[in-house]
Amino acid sequence: MDQKLNVYIWDMDETLILLKSLLNGTYAGAYNGLKNVQNGVEIGKMWENHILQACDAHFFYEQIENFNQPYLDVLSHYDDGQDLSGYNFNQDGFGPPLDAINKQKLAYRHQVIAQKYKKGLYSFLNQDMIEVWDNLYALSDNYTDRWFSSARACLEQCVGRKRDMTPCLESAAARESNSQHVNVLVTSGPLIPSLVKCLFFRLDDLITCDNVYSSWEVGKLQCFSWIRERFNRPNVQFCVVGDGWEECEAAETMRWPFVKIDPQPTSIHRFPGLTPRDLSHYLSVVYGTTDEENEKTT
Template sequence: MDKKLKVYIWDMDETLILLKSLLTGTYAEAFNGLKDVKHGVNLGKLWENHILKLCDTHFFYDQIESLNQPYLDFLNQYDDGADLSGYNFSQDGFGPLLDDLNKRKLAYRHRVIAEKYRKGLHNILNQDLIRLWESLYDLTDTYTERWLSSARACLEQCAGQRRESTPSTNSDGASDAAFEHVNVLVTSGPLIPSLAKCLFYRLDNMITCNNVYSSLDVGKPQCFTWIKERFGGPNVQFCAIGDGWEECEAAESMKWPFVQIDPQPNGLHRFPGLNSGELKHYFSIVYGDGDNEDSRKTKEL
């Protein structure tokens, strides 16, 4: 029997990361006085500042904020492949009217964002900002009882073994083939800040820039449909993981298993706690338990 490809479709906020609930204080309040609400809010504000500064300074967000696209390759047909090494992005006449000319200029910006994403934060930020970021990550991970690092560890478990004989990237720059399975992000937030979050929360090695989708303008059902069309096949299985009703309904409409994340201290599925073994259990409920090798591995996690 051919090994099944598993595609994990993740929500971002209050699933892989905690940010909104830090900013509003709802994460800390759920602990009934055991956590300092103000400290959590301050951590959230620091994250917000880091993310927006990266977007504006390096990801053209001050120019393209109102032009959100569902994924980076959405306008690839308009990219003529021109050499951008000497291109002046501040003087190219780019504007908010998305005619064919501006679509090409927006596609150029998306190409540069993708290149920077693949290189990682250490090739974008200076050493002082790197130290601030690392300190903020550690402080937040401690405050949230390892939610961030546990979520990242779960992504690594889900991806499975790296295929050493497979090139790290394919023709479109994705690196899905480098691992046994695929992690995809479908977030209701805008695309560019979501890419910045993947970098800051150390998710970029497990989620390629090509696998980040923004459902802000098109809805999660449409994104799920695109993902099914992109990865679908007789040996492919899907599972959605998130905290919201929209991804739940979209998963149900696709007849995919759905795992509900609950950030409450006693929630059934949260980080730390959730791992690939539990997620594979949901695969087996919907698709059957045909992958005995995977079943044996989950018992060891």
């Protein structure tokens, strides 16, 4: 009998991380004066600045912002595999129109982005910036009552392993074949900033760059369809976790369980709070398996 595979499909903003609700004050506002709204806004602005700076400085975002793709491998057939170690990305003439020649140049950039993602923040941030990042993460986690670290811990438990602080250069296919369960990210934001967010919010070892999808242009239903095709095998179960109507409707169309995240302080589906046990319950309702069966595989 084939081993059961649970594919957990996560939304990013207001699900795994809080950013928009920090910036607009709605997260703190829900606490009726118990949290300082301006402090949350300042934390959100600091994250925004760090993310955008990293996107532009290390991930070609100024060059490719207008050429968002749904996932990094989408143009891989245009990549001829040439050695890019001496390639000049600032003078290769990349730009519109996105014809075959420019698709190849974009595929080169995606290849380098994937390599940087796999190596992690430590490969391109200096020690001073690492310290700034560590302090900001701790500040954010404290302000949100451990939302960030609790979300990370839930993903960790879903795939049944602990964080390895050393960069993981293993291929996505190899990692997936060694794991019963997989975390996939489907975000409505652009692809490159979403990858950088995974790095900054310590999710990169739990969500490989191959498992990050942007529904910006194509919609979440299309992304879910790709994911279903990709993980098409016996005994596979899918579970969607997010806060928005689009992922809810897409999950219903796919007949997958959907867990709605609500950041309100009294909600049970939030972080801290949500656990793999909760997800296994939703899986059992849709797929007919028992909670105990699902928990044995998480």
